[in-house]
Amino acid sequence: MTTRCPCGLGDPYDACCGPFHQGRRKAPTAEALMRSRYSAFALGHEDYLLATWHPSTRPTSVDLDPDQRWTHLEILSRTDGTPFQTTGTVEFRAHYRWQGQRDVLHENSRFVREDGAWHYLSPV
Template identity: 80%
Template sequence: MTTRCPCGQGEPYETCCGPYHEGRRKAPTAETLMRSRYSAFAVADEDYLLATWHPTTRPKSLDLDPDQRWMHLEVLSHTGGTLFQTTGTVEFRAHYRWQGHRDVLHETSRFIREDGAWFYVGPA
């Protein structure tokens, strides 16, 4: 059975964000990286999250809560972050459920591209 990718693009995980998580492909745009990072939260892939976090802001480790369930992603807007740019932002809402309550993380994230790879820097 094919699992739909959590990023919301409607594609199977194995052909959507899976190749990024496995290191077989690099995200070509800031939005693609943001979507793949959301999926990494949804599947609890701490290694990918740390690897795609810019070294200047990356925490030493992550402690993902197994009770937090990421439910739905809405990409609201983006600036820059294309194949030909080195910076970008993505505004999104990430819906989740934790301890029986629904909530939303609303953020505009900053991204930077170095040596052909996009990295999450932090909130804008």
């Protein structure tokens, strides 16, 4: 059985965010990077999160809570962020469960593309 990717597109993980997490491909758009970062949170890929965080705002470490379970992602809007642009934003809701309670992280994130790679910069 093929595991579906947590990013919400419905594709198998190995054909969706898996190649990004494994370093075989780079996310072509800001939204693709946002989705791959959500999947990295859901799957516990701390190294990928750090690698795709812009150096100017990157924390020294990411400590994911094993009790936090990411359940689904909603992309609400996007501006720019195409393969032909260098900046973009993605507004999203990331739903999760923690200590038996449902909650949501709502953010409009800024992304920049440098040297052909998209990076998460910060909330708007």
